[in-house]
Amino acid sequence: MNSTPDLPGVSAYRIGDAAARSGVTAANIRYYEKEGLIEPPSRGDNSYRFYGDGDVHRLRFIRLCRAMDMSLDEVRTLLALDLRSKADCDAACVALDAHLGHVRERLRELRSLEKDLIALRDCCDGTDAQCHIIETLHARADRQPATQPQRGRAARHV
Known part of the structure; x- marks a missing residue:
């Protein structure tokens, strides 16, 4: 686990760590960012991407949906929904x-x-x-x- 330099104590993972924690490859993480399925991450002074626990959960959610053969549009639809509504x-x-x-x-x-x-x-x-x-x-x-x-x-x- 790597903390961002400007947010000490906050869980933040570089892309390789986020990939390992989520089971989603770094290349797919970048693709999901490009497709708008995950928000662009914050970047440290060294320009490394930093992902939080919420991002890792979202990546796991996407991976689960994709494993059920859902299209990116179907995943996008489900991500936009509120589980309390x-x-x-x-x-x-x-x-x-x-x-x-x-x-x-x-x-x-x-x-x-x-x-x-x-x-x-x-x-x-x-x-x-x-x-x-x-x-x-x-x-x-x-x-x-x-x-x-x-x-x-x-x-x-x-």
């Missing part, structure tokens, strides 16, 4: 219900992908002169329509 409780339920919808859609996509991969795997038992898996993938690639590169964010949630 009934209206905010309702908003949290709405946010979680929406996230459940995304997760359920992704599960449907993954089940379809699993079936497709099983069918692809069943194309080849390794006994023929050529690999039918590779052959099938090449055939599928030839059937793919030419499309323009997508700009912006993907339509998918995850």
Whole structure:
């Protein structure tokens, strides 16, 4: 634990310490600052960033939400809510219900992908002169329509 030079006795952690205490990498801490999920930290005379216990808790909260596959916008929504407000409780339920919808859609996509991969795997038992898996993938690639590169964010949630 490193105290800021101008605030003796106040818990303050440099970015590496905050990363170790929160389980969030230093690179992600900087990214979350850039994205506005955490406030820019105070800086000491040496320009080191200093994070307090509240920042470490917020980073743990973000890490927990991200581990539940929430988008940054969903995390931002939850961070903005007050745990003592009934209206905010309702908003949290709405946010979680929406996230459940995304997760359920992704599960449907993954089940379809699993079936497709099983069918692809069943194309080849390794006994023929050529690999039918590779052959099938090449055939599928030839059937793919030419499309323009997508700009912006993907339509998918995850």
